Structures are given as structure tokens and as C-alpha cells.
Amino acid sequence: MSTLPGPGRRRGPSKGDRRERAILETACTLLARKPLADITIDELAAGADISRSSFYFYFDSKLAVVVALLHGLTGELGRDSGPWLDGSGPDEAALRRSLTALAVLWRDQGRLISGALAAAPGCPPLAEWRAGLRAAHVDRLAARISRDRAAGLAPDGPEPRVLAGLVDDLRTAAFAAAADPEALVDDLVTVELRMLYGDFRIPHPIR
């Protein structure tokens, strides 16, 4: 997007920017067809009409491309989660909006995201990206849990940060496994609300 001196790139802005863009776009195109692990640097280079060794002028590795792609995604990843994470109480609508945005992202970029997650152990920059995302979510959700508990809106239970971590794990695993992430939103809404607010041990007048 901007004219930053990308990781593998020397300096200054110029013609080669088109090539860099072409590599990124090739990566996207290929990711629409097959998983990240099946994409080789040859293909990326070929897609941008350069030789394989020229690829290395633009990026240090395949994963550097992934990092760049992810960079353009980090804004989207928290999209619409503000009202939910900054709110309080079982605000079903806000949670649904947050999860819907996330589901759309998984629908459109699932291969990229799950490829990145799979490569994260063994690739520090990706591990850092993943950890950052998770921390951002867990921090805010844990704070929300604490607020709700203090206000008597949520039952006691696991440490807020642990519980928030479990919610994050569940989201990621569920979306990664789902063929159609959007079809999962309603159920995830129900389940997350239960995880946070459903204390089955309280007076138990079910049915």
C-alpha cells in the first residue's frame, strides 16, 4: 500500500514497485487455489515475470511475502470488534457483529491466515504476528471479563486471561476448520456467550 522500504528491498521507490506488487498479487491468486505450503518461489517469480533469483531482490523468502500480505490485513482483523470488546454484559448483537467481520476475513483469506498460523512455529516474524494478534484480543477480552465480573454481570470462573485465551483458541480453531466460516457465526455467538456468562451451577431451572 504505502511506499515503505519493504524488508528485502534495498532503497528508494521506483519501477520495481510494480514487480513487488505483482509478486504479492500472484501470491493472493495462488492462495485462492491452493494452500501456502504448496506454493513455491518459482511460481511466485513466474507470476511476476521475473526469474527465481530476482525474486530475492524483493523478498527474503516466501514467508516474507506472507508477512507483507498479513501486514495489509492487520487492520481488518480487529474490524468491528470495538463495540463488543469495549462494551459490557452479554451484548449478543455486538458479539455477532465482531464475529461476522472475522468470519468474512476467514472466508476471503483463510488460506493465508491458516498458512501463516501453520508456519508460525519456526518463523519468528510470523510467531510474533500471531502472538500480537492473540495478545491484543486476549488483553481486551480479559479486561472486559474483569469488568463484567466486578459489575456482577458475569459469573466467576477461570482467570480472565485464561478464559479469554480459550475463547481466542476456539475462534481460531473453529474458523480454521470450517468450510464455511460464516455459517458458524451464530453458533459461535451462543457458545462464546456461554463460556463467558453461562454458569450452569446456579439455580438450575432449565426447561
Add this chain to the structure above:
Amino acid sequence: MSTLPGPGRRRGPSKGDRRERAILETACTLLARKPLADITIDELAAGADISRSSFYFYFDSKLAVVVALLHGLTGELGRDSGPWLDGSGPDEAALRRSLTALAVLWRDQGRLISGALAAAPGCPPLAEWRAGLRAAHVDRLAARISRDRAAGLAPDGPEPRVLAGLVDDLRTAAFAAAADPEALVDDLVTVELRMLYGDFRIPHPIR
């Protein structure tokens, strides 16, 4: 364990069985030190005192070794889950026993299991193994959910199979991410019970 003509193996039982065993044991030893992805066939062969090409006499690939290792594990994986899965209602103790057994397995064999999960897409036998495990759990848990709902013991909610799938996803993701799986058991017990029994919308006399 038994004297089956393993996948990559030609025929008959004999001396080379010791070698086969040695390869398996080497794999275990190495897995205790580093992730599956970092283990090479050279190392496995060296650990069993044979040349790299001799390795292929015993196994077709590194993943075939993993499959063999997993084979000896499948019994353990459902260990102690009977009382929980065949029972009914929020039987916290039974669930805890089931999860404890699973946590121990993840503690001891975490590298093997997560390595197998990571390699599953792209390796049919492993994908099948994973799918089989998941299906076994989901089937029984979904049946349990249906029973409980029919008996008025659990609130309505997501399709039983979907909900069961989410529970399975959560377990796997949580244990895979946890440094100390056993420390997670209590919280997972709480959370799973909430997922299944906690309908936060019912008369809500929290606190």
C-alpha cells in the same frame, strides 16, 4: 506391539524388527527434544545405526514413522472418556477424569500429536487419523448432547454435532497451545460444561 507387516515393510518377522523398534524409539527420543518438522530421516537412521537409504527398507517416509507411533497411541486417546461420554448431565467429575487423561497424553506426547496435526493436511493417512479421532469424539458427544436435551438436562442450542465439534476444536487448540496441559484441566472442565449446559439467557440471578 504386535508383529504386523508394517506399512513400508516387505514381509515376515525377523531380526530387522529390532531395527524397526530402534527407529521408533529414536523418533520418540528426538521428539522429546524438538518438533517433528526439525527431525530428518538422516537422524532417524543414525539413531538406529543404519544408513539413510536403509531407513527406507523399514518405513516409506518420516510420516510413516509418525503414523506407526500414533498407532500405539490410539488406545490411550480415548482413555477414561467412557464414563463421561456415555453418561448424562453435567457430571463434572467424569469430565475431569476424561480431560485429565487427555492432558497427560498431551504432556507426554504433545510434540508427536501436534506434529501429526500440523502434517495432516497434505498427508492422507494422517488426515484420516485426525478425522477418525475427531469423528469418534464428536459422534459420542453429540449423542450425549441429544440425550441430555431430550431429558431436559441441557438447554437447546447449536446442532449437537456442531457443538460437539466446537468442543473438540477447543480441546485440541487449547492443549496444543498450552505449555502445561495439566494446568488447563480445571478451566477446560468449567468451560466445556458451560458450553454444553450454560444457557445464560435463562432466569439470570447472577450474584
Add this chain to the structure above:
DNA sequence: TCATGGAATCGACACTACGTCGAAAAAATC
């Protein structure tokens, strides 16, 4: 006791993918 055939071993080879280097071509700059 020794031939024979299957079990087991290995070296050499071919292949794929990765990443580096230095030299050359193309563009931009003055």
C-alpha cells in the same frame, strides 16, 4: 556342508526447493 533365496544394507544417483554471489543490463541522475 553348502547352495539357495529372502532379509537387510548400502552407495550412487536423480530430483526438488532453497538461498547466495557476482557479473551484467537497464534506468535514473547529473
Add this chain to the structure above:
DNA sequence: GATTTTTTCGACGTAGTGTCGATTCCATGA
């Protein structure tokens, strides 16, 4: 149009995988 910077590429070296055919080992039974 000379110089400097950007961009390109072919050649090379590496690591890991998997295959093949030749060879050695060894138990068996004639």
C-alpha cells in the same frame, strides 16, 4: 553521455528426499 543506482539473471552450493541395483547376511533344508 558519464556515472551511479536499480534491477535482472545464470551459475553455484546446500539440504533433504526418494529410488535403484548390487551386495552382503543369514537361516533353511537337501
